[in-house]
Amino acid sequence: MEWFPAPEYWQGRLIFQRGLAVVYALAFLAAVLQFRALLGERGMLPIPRYLARTPFRRSPSLFHLHYSDRFFAVLAWSGAALAVAVALGAADLVPLWASMLLWFVLWVLYLSIVNVGQTWYSFGWESLLLEAGFLAIFLGNDTVAPPLLVLFAARWLLFRVEFGAGLIKMRGDRCWRDLTCLYYHHETQPMPGPLSWFFHHLPRPLHRVEVAANHFAQLVVPFGLFMPQPVASVAACLIIVTQLWLVFSGNFAWLNWVTLLLATTAVDARTYPVLPDAPPVPAPPAWFIGAVLAYVALVTVLSFWPIDNLLSSRQAMNASFDPLHLVNTYGAFGSITRVREEIVIEGTDDTHLTADTVWREYEFKGKPGDPRHRPGQWAPYHLRLDWLMWFAALSPSYARSWALPLAARLLCNDPDTLRLLRHCPFPDEPPHYLRARLYEYHFSTPRQLFRERIWWRRTLIGEFLPPLTLERIARR
Template identity: 85%
Template sequence: MEWFTAPEYWQGRLIFQRGLAVIYALAFLAAALQFRALLGERGMLPIPRYLARTPFRRSPSLFHWHYSDRCYAVVAWSGVVLAVAVAFGAADLVPLWAGMALWFGLWVLYLSIVNVGQAWYAFGWESLLLEAGFLAIFLGNDTVAPPLLALFAARWLLFRVEFGAGLIKMRGDKCWRDLTCLYYHHETQPMPGPLSWFFHHLPRPLHRVEVAANHVAQLIVPFGLFAPQPVASVAAVIIIVTQLWLVISGNFAWLNWVTLLLATTAISYYPVLPDAPPVAEPPLWFVGAVLAFTAMVLALSYLPVRNLLSPRQAMNASFEPLHLVNTYGAFGSITRTRREIVLAGTSDEHLTAGTVWREYEFKGKPGDPRRWPRQWAPYHLRLDWLMWFAALSPAYARSWALPLVVRLLDNDPDTLRLLRHCPFPDAPPRHLRALLYEYHFSTPTQLFRERIWWRRTLIGEFLPPLTREHLHRHRR
């Protein structure tokens, strides 16, 4: 069936599927290590409470049949094991139907987590991983050549990711149109990386070139994905290069990694790499499954396309609870100044002007001005990201801010494991407060003389000093 398969993309499928399995493994690992404090039975946003008010049809999940923290742990760690096995080639060592079943199992397990994740999972890259993961089912394994229709579905997904992001920028903040957004973005992005300070201090004309190149990569280059070779390969390589640029300039979980993995499926590697090994003709049931999948993608693309064409384009939206075909976009607006919430506690029984407050340190978000930002992506620190949103507006933290304070006042071990440093290792604090600061990257002189990465200025109080007794009265 020459019309159905494209053996010259065998290497692209291999890279995409193995890489996507690694991302799955990291996503499940983050779920396993962070869920108790965030979503567990005694977490900040407990899953049982969510399940009690949300029907299955709105959030399909295995947990509707049964939930316990042990059950969640089994799902998350099973996902880790299964994803690692697929990353090492398990799906290529079994019959076609079994390889597809392994990919389907990964998708079901992660969908079950995302659909009960509430605010902690309200990120576009969750839908992207699920959509790419469902697509991987229909790319087959080493027993058949890659189906051409599934490869074009991958390009269609990549197109929506890139073109959607480009459109939301042009329709959003004017700094994208006057090429000045990167005067601020490297400093104000949700979680700067180890090189963000250096990117921020690049000459401003180079920042303008960066923005212009971004517009080309997101608004023009994606159309080349549907052109004949070698144009499609060139377009894919340009997207990969721009995504790697984003990887080294900040921490965006696995958004950039899944995007560049999708781009590998559009590259024809022959004759640079050896051609695909001999494979059998695809079975008719597989041809039918791929045709049905393609028809489903076309039908479900209507709402994402309408959203792309709308002047009121929404970012990162799913139009059905299975996250099969979604719309994407990022950073339609850019903040000009960085605000950070700094949590601190004290063991003093009574507060005075001389009370010493000791600060908590998060793993990824800025805190101590002397601490060099770290590289965390593609791993996802969910609490750190939500703290960035909360600093923009307290409304983002309305559902989980006080539960977080309660757990810190109790020295809850699951919550403390989400942090880099707790200043009260032996006994919980008596009072806890949150202050709001404005952060700016230090100047080169300050960095090399004072060894500080950030300068910060107090704005005011985010939460007043609170005690367990005060919060208990508030809950009553």
């Protein structure tokens, strides 16, 4: 079956699989370091409570068999260790069936976390990692050449990521159509990065060029992925360049990294030789061909719903149509926020509030707070609480299930919760009162940055949470 192996994509498969394993490792590490406060037995949204009301068929997860914080930690650490081993080449040192098993175990472990993650795991890049991770099972290892059909399935996934994002923009906010969205986006995006201030201050004509280039990259270039070489390689390289632009301009967890890794699978090594040629390998075994054909048939059937969503005038962003997240629909920033609002949490150890009460601020790791603190580079790592704080500032409804539990944990200096923060102003004794205020944030001007050393200007809007004590929270 000469059509089946595609050794010219050997290097692309190598880069994709090793890079995806690194992303898996970071995703498991983020779960290990953050789950106790967010999802643990005493977390803000406890997994046991979720499991009690959610059947296995709606949310397949190993945690339906058993849950404890210790078991979660063991599972997540095991996933991280396995992902590191695969990134270092373990999957290429074992037989083909064992390599597929390693990728399958990674997928099962992370699916088990995502499906009980609730609000904290409601981001499109969770589904993207799972779909790409399931695809990686059928790409094989060094004992076979990459299967051409699976490589086209990777292009189909990449197409949905890019084209879905482009369509949702054109159907959504008018500023995408009049090329003005980037007047605001670098400043109002969920978590600006260290270069976002500089991107924001680019000349406005260049912002319009950025938007036009984005439309071309997302609405035109993806079709080139299905053209003959070298057109497909050129399209893939253009996607890689645009994804790196997004990496430099913001913090979007591993969304951009998985997308550009997918693009590497479409680059023909004969067109852009960057690594040694593929070694000679025997023909793939019949059982592997059968597994690949079954996988491709499954993707074909499950693609009905994403295609229907793409064609719909009511296109949904980042939707999964099955609980296994096998074939999903993607999209981002169908609407752009014009003004950045941020929640600032403050505490005081005064037992009686007066006009002279001194309030001290908590500092988060990634989201803006102290105007003098430069935004950091966190992606591809994911700060889940920081991202949800951005959504909560847009509407309190996003925080309805976890705002008061968060306040209660800060009021008792819960160590797991404090580890999610950059700075707690009450290191010895917890505060007596806690409140949250809403501010309007804007990037500082160049003059303010270089003279006053401030990255942000902020103006108080009003109250997000009134002054609370543990007793008041218990009564709610």
